[in-house]
Amino acid sequence: MPVIDVTPDLDALTLTITAEFAAPRDRVWDVYADPRKLEAIWGPPGYPATFVEHSLVPGSRCTYYMTGxxxxxxxxxxxxxxVDAPSSFAFDDGFADADLNPAADMPVSKNVYTFTERDGVTRAVFVSAYADAAGLQQVLEMGMVEGASAAINQIDALLAAA
Incomplete structure (x- = not known):
């Protein structure tokens, strides 16, 4: 399984997930840069994603929905x-209703995804920071650790199929 560490930190208001992939960094980066590939792994198993808008360009908005x-x-x-392709990208991440309107009553996280390669193995570090402990606690109680880990663990199969 690619996920090697999950660290929720209520004091720092962060959730950090670290994963390793037996693939070059460019191939792992492409999973996030290509919306069709991203759709295959963004939702946990059984909840495929559909990206309606997607562009890894600063200032752009991406919208998606997962179908249960x-x-x-x-x-x-x-x-x-x-965006610093293929090393990292940062984004604010929020929940939306079924029509993709932002959900004002849900937490928004600030995320930095970083990719480094050594000897053909790519290490990905996914850091989500929350404005307050209540927001982090809310997503933890919603199953964010389990859902995000299951989603990330799908990347190996996608890379093997490519």
Whole structure:
């Protein structure tokens, strides 16, 4: 399994997930840069994602929804704040309703995804920072650790198929 560490830190208001992939950094980067590939792994198993808008360009907005097993839609959005391809990108990440309107009553996280390669193995560090402990606690209680880990663990199969 690619996920090698998960560290929620209520004092620092962060959730950090570290994963390693037996693939070059450019190939792992491409999973996030290509919306069709990203759709295959963004939702946990059984909740495939559909990206309606996607562009890894600072200032751009990405919108998506995950479809549950019974057809229910769970929306989300990103606001891309920085890109240093293929090393990292940063974005604000929030929840949205089924029509992809931002959900004002849900927490927004500031995220930095970093990719480094050594000897053909790519280490990805996914850091999500929250404005307050209540927001972090809310997503932890919603199953963010389990859902994000399951989603990331799908990347190996996608890379093997490519």
């Amino acid at each position: 097993p019974e057809g229910e839609r769970f929306g989300g959005w990103w606001l891309i704040t920085a």
